[in-house]
Amino acid sequence: MELKTMKQxxxxxxxxxxxIGILGQITIILTRRQINIDSFTASESAxxxxxxxxxxxxxxxxxxxxxxxQMEKLIDVLKVFVHTDDQIIYQEIALFKVTTNGLMxxxxxxxxxxAHNAKILxxxxxxxxxxxxxxxxxxxxxxxxxxxxxxxxxxxxxxxAITKQVKELNSYLKEMDEANRFKTEPxxx
Amino acid sequence: MHMKTETETxxxxxxxxxQMHITGAEAILECLIEEGVDTIFGYPGxxxxxxxxxxxxxxxxxxxxxxxxxxxxxxxxxxxxxxTGRPGICFATSGPGATNLVTGxxxxxxDSVPVVFITAxxxxxxxxxxxxxxxxxxxxxMPVTKWNCQIKKSxxxxxxxxxxxxxxxxxxxxxxxxxxTKDAQLEKLNFKYKKCEYIxxxxxxxxxxxxxxxxxxxxxxxxxxxxILAGHGVLISGAEDELREFAEKTGIPVASTLLGLxxxxxxxxxxxxxxxxxxxxxxxxxxxxxxxxIAIGMRFDDRVTGNLKKYAKQATIIHIEIDEAExxxxxxxxxxxxxxxxxxxxxxxPLVNKNSFEKWIREFRICDKxxxxxxxxxxxxxxxxxxxxxxxxxxxxxxxxxEAIIVTDxxxxxxxxxxxxxxxxxxxxxxxxxxxxxxFGLPAGIGAKIGRPDKPxxxxxxxxxxxxxxxxxxxxxxxxxxxxxxxxxxxYLGMVRxxxxxxxxxxxxxxxxxNPDFVMISRAYGIPAKKVSKREDLSDSLEEMLNxxxxxxxxxxxxxxxxxxxxxxxxxxxxxxxLTY
Numbered sequence: 001m002e003l004k005t006m007k008q009x010x011x012x013x014x015x016x017x018x019x020i021g022i023l024g025q026i027t028i029i030l031t032r033r034q035i036n037i038d039s040f041t042a043s044e045s046a047x048x049x050x051x052x053x054x055x056x057x058x059x060x061x062x063x064x065x066x067x068x069x070q071m072e073k074l075i076d077v078l079k080v081f082v083h084t085d086d087q088i089i090y091q092e093i094a095l096f097k098v099t100t101n102g103l104m105x106x107x108x109x110x111x112x113x114x115a116h117n118a119k120i121l122x123x124x125x126x127x128x129x130x131x132x133x134x135x136x137x138x139x140x141x142x143x144x145x146x147x148x149x150x151x152x153x154x155x156x157x158x159x160x161a162i163t164k165q166v167k168e169l170n171s172y173l174k175e176m177d178e179a180n181r182f183k184t185e186p187x188x189x
Numbered sequence: 190m191h192m193k194t195e196t197e198t199x200x201x202x203x204x205x206x207x208q209m210h211i212t213g214a215e216a217i218l219e220c221l222i223e224e225g226v227d228t229i230f231g232y233p234g235x236x237x238x239x240x241x242x243x244x245x246x247x248x249x250x251x252x253x254x255x256x257x258x259x260x261x262x263x264x265x266x267x268x269x270x271x272x273t274g275r276p277g278i279c280f281a282t283s284g285p286g287a288t289n290l291v292t293g294x295x296x297x298x299x300d301s302v303p304v305v306f307i308t309a310x311x312x313x314x315x316x317x318x319x320x321x322x323x324x325x326x327x328x329x330x331m332p333v334t335k336w337n338c339q340i341k342k343s344x345x346x347x348x349x350x351x352x353x354x355x356x357x358x359x360x361x362x363x364x365x366x367x368x369x370t371k372d373a374q375l376e377k378l379n380f381k382y383k384k385c386e387y388i389x390x391x392x393x394x395x396x397x398x399x400x401x402x403x404x405x406x407x408x409x410x411x412x413x414x415x416x417i418l419a420g421h422g423v424l425i426s427g428a429e430d431e432l433r434e435f436a437e438k439t440g441i442p443v444a445s446t447l448l449g450l451x452x453x454x455x456x457x458x459x460x461x462x463x464x465x466x467x468x469x470x471x472x473x474x475x476x477x478x479x480x481x482x483i484a485i486g487m488r489f490d491d492r493v494t495g496n497l498k499k500y501a502k503q504a505t506i507i508h509i510e511i512d513e514a515e516x517x518x519x520x521x522x523x524x525x526x527x528x529x530x531x532x533x534x535x536x537x538x539p540l541v542n543k544n545s546f547e548k549w550i551r552e553f554r555i556c557d558k559x560x561x562x563x564x565x566x567x568x569x570x571x572x573x574x575x576x577x578x579x580x581x582x583x584x585x586x587x588x589x590x591x592e593a594i595i596v597t598d599x600x601x602x603x604x605x606x607x608x609x610x611x612x613x614x615x616x617x618x619x620x621x622x623x624x625x626x627x628x629f630g631l632p633a634g635i636g637a638k639i640g641r642p643d644k645p646x647x648x649x650x651x652x653x654x655x656x657x658x659x660x661x662x663x664x665x666x667x668x669x670x671x672x673x674x675x676x677x678x679x680x681y682l683g684m685v686r687x688x689x690x691x692x693x694x695x696x697x698x699x700x701x702x703x704n705p706d707f708v709m710i711s712r713a714y715g716i717p718a719k720k721v722s723k724r725e726d727l728s729d730s731l732e733e734m735l736n737x738x739x740x741x742x743x744x745x746x747x748x749x750x751x752x753x754x755x756x757x758x759x760x761x762x763x764x765x766x767x768l769t770y
Contacts, residue, residue, distance in 0.1 A: 019338075021327060021328075023327065049637075069514035075335065075356055078390045177389070179392055179396050180387055180391075185243050
């Protein structure tokens with residue numbers, strides 16, 4: 001298949017002002033083009049007052065470029081970056097609630113937790129809560145291993161990502177600022 | 190320190206430390222005045238009553254045009270903006286008032302026209318309770334506005350309105366909507382207005398892409414069969430002179446999109462006509478022969494490109510476009526110039542060589558000749574049979590010498606008006622392009638005439654379209670709007686019938702109309718009217734219409750089953766354009 005038409009995973013890092021309705025505007029852009037959101041995380045960014053939305057979608061290279069431009073066009077959006085998995089450091093966090101009985105027999109629990117670099121957060125006579133931070137596939141592996149022991153609950157966060165690029169948001173903001181700040185008011189004709 | 194001052198209206202307004210202490214409703218009106226507004230189109234209702242009440246005190250500075258439906262107000266405001274170059278203003282109340290605007294908002298959005306919509310909202314503590322006439326217009330209008338916001342505190346009014354104007358006018362213009370709760374309209378604030386000149390997250394002033402323009406210049410200087418595609422962006426950025434200078438210096442022929450019409454004189458030797466589905470033969474056919482396409486302020490709409498897979502594959506494409514999201518959206522281009530059309534052309538002109546392409550232009554003229562014989566002559570100079578839309582428009586064009594502002598509805602009337610009127614002045618065509626909104630013509634004619642009272646304004650509507658907004662005849666009556674209405678009546682929804690004729694085995698499903706007597710309706714509204722059906726009466730009737738002071742409606746009986754040609758059929762390539770069926 002041609003690279004242009006091949007679907008793959010993209011992480012959108014979208015920096016925005018704190019404006020009510022921005023989530024709606026972003027989802028409209030995606031749903032209108034029938035793009036499903038695999039994961040969505042909102043948080044503060046390193047720049048005060050600027051929020052970072054991390055959105056993971058599966059689509060084609062051509063479509064992701066168009067979508068990114070549509071998002072950047074939104075008035076309250078500061079900057080949109082699109083990355084493939086190799087361009088970012090990313091993590092997801094998962095919490096597992098399992099029956100204590102199932103795991104307590106022998107060294108099974110200790111073995112699984114250590115092997116997966118997971119962490120036990122709480123133990124009670126009925127259940128225990130295990131935390132795992134990692135990639136989706138790693139979390140899925142642990143999920144597979146824990147399931148036979150009686151999984152009571154499972155919850156996973158969206159992706160958070162840090163980009164490997166050298167140029168940070170602040171320098172983009174500065175460039176935009178210089179281009180726009182001291183212009184006279186635009187006129188139509 | 191408190192003191193009383195007299196305003197221009199003679200009304201006493203309390204000032205606190207040099208700031209006016211006024212209600213939110215007054216603040217809205219003061220903001221409009223600060224932005225140079227003098228005309229508002231709108232319709233009152235419960236939630237917006239505080240604003241309308243204060244409007245009475247501002248009568249000498251703000252003229253309000255009461256339409257007969259909110260959709261009419263929206264279209265009128267858009268047309269006003271298109272002919273004046275200033276944002277149109279439109280008021281509506283909450284709930285149905287606001288939702289009735291939606292077609293008009295979407296229409297302005299697709300055609301990049303700055304309109305500031307102000308809707309009222311129910312009292313803020315009732316929001317979310319499904320209160321009487323409560324609609325989430327912010328949610329509803331989100332996909333069809335450039336920006337929108339809700340105001341619940343009167344103190345936020347000046348800043349948000351300033352922002353709205355800045356966003357509507359700058360960059361690629363578009364409609365914005367501000368939803369203001371009734372309590373915010375009633376609450377007092379210390380008013381101070383400052384125009385918005387900067388928004389951190391929004392950068393409409395794009396630094397000139399010198400490298401890209403320089404490469405474009407090299408390509409232009411080496412091209413053998415170049416073609417300019419001029420869009421609405423030329424008019425919006427006011428680049429008509431630059432486009433002309435660029436075309437004349439390089440000798441490159443110019444084709445125009447529907448909304449780009451009037452951005453380049455129709456009678457210019459380099460003008461090759463309109464692009465697209467019902468555009469001219471030459472520019473469509475030769476798009477697929479050009480070696481270089483210079484697209485300026487246009488977005489390669491599907492009605493322009495036809496089948497994308499067979500569109501200009503042989504050509505190198507340069508795209509000058511202010512909206513980055515439009516570049517590489519439909520057509521992949523070779524040189525991206527993400528700039529304002531006027532600024533880009535100004536930088537480009539000194540870099541290009543003086544040139545001429547007489548041989549290439551001759552190919553367009555050969556096409557023109559073919560089109561004239563096969564289509565234009567039978568359309569504009571028929572000797573027998575019933576009247577045709579083409580001859581009507583051609584006659585209007587001749588009588589007005591291109592000096593009129595032409596407004597259209599949507600469908601066959603629109604395509605004929607665009608094809609056969611000779612546009613000579615910028616912004617002399619007001620039409621619904623992207624959205625194709627039937628019912629646009631009549632209210633848009635009102636807005637255009639109010640915006641340009643010095644110009645004759647002629648609106649072409651079909652018998653279908655006029656009935657979608659026919660109530661606006663009441664607006665014409667009330668404000669004596671001297672718009673001339675030409676109803677091209679074929680007792681059909683002509684364009685849909687044409688498609689049924691061509692693509693649905695002539696099965697005319699729900700396209701035939703049993704119509705009222707338009708002349709009687711018009712006269713009932715106090716608008717002089719006449720019906721004409723004979724060729725020998727056409728010119729005189731049109732002249733009588735043009736010479737009548739005030740509004741006038743002329744119903745012209747048109748042959749029932751006329752089809753617009755040429756046509757690029759859906760799914761066809763522009764080079765497969767048909768002259769006949």
